[in-house]
Amino acid sequence: MKKRTSLVNFQRISICVLVTIIVFGITANGYPGEVRGVTDTMIKVGGILDQTGPSAGDIALPITEALRIYTMHINDSGGILGRKVKFIVEDDRYSIPAGIAAFKKLLFKDMVLALVGPVSVGETKALFGQIDKLKVPTITGGPDESVVYPVKKYIFLPTNVYLDQIGVIFDYIINDLKPKKIAITFVYPDVESGKGGLVATKKWATYFNVDLNTEVLNLGALDATSQVMNIKRKPPTHIIIHHGSAGAALLLRDWIQ
Known part of the structure; x- marks a missing residue:
């Protein structure tokens, strides 16, 4: 029961934080064309989430499903500031090399505004430099103290360490x-x-x-x-x-x- 409650809380808080990031990310600049991942009609958000690896079944897949369902709800309700949200998921297989590859694809090809994941502590730490350099708001699922202390500007943790x-x-x-x-x-x-x-x-x-x-x-x-x-x-x-x-x-x- 505790495990299920923690996962539900992670999903809910992740969604709330993500929406807040999107709203502030857009309104911070009056010109949507200058914001990565944002157009007049769309906001692109990436997910680095294990779909086929060892953390998929009981952790990453439920998070992915929740995010997709809530994305549909947001879009059916008119979107965010009139823009539809496009949620793009890349499978990291709970491995650092695949996580880095997923990050590069989402940032340099898909040009997403923000990220959800990885849920791996090791992957999150491996991406610290790029997240900070590219200024990517990132909601990670790796609740280790080393992920958030010292405080990092673009890392958000929706659960206790x-x-x-x-x-x-x-x-x-x-x-x-x-x-x-x-x-x-x-x-x-x-x-x-x-x-x-x-x-x-x-x-x-x-x-x-x-x-x-x-x-x-x-x-x-x-x-x-x-x-x-x-x-x-x-x-x-x-x-x-x-x-x-x-x-x-x-x-x-x-x-x-």
């Missing part, structure tokens, strides 16, 4: 559940987002003086038997799964077998 998210989980376990013994295992993918979550988890474990074990479960994994065996060697009282719903389901499936 990992440190805040994981802090809420620790606070709930310790102050609401109040277990007599606490031993936490943190399961994460060996990518930038997973490493960012691990850093945040270690900080909170140190702060609360909690025993912490870790286990890697990579994106796109089809079997978690070895991870389950490793976890059970040092039985935790609680497991934090820093993963998509597919990874969480895989771990739970192999846990009960």
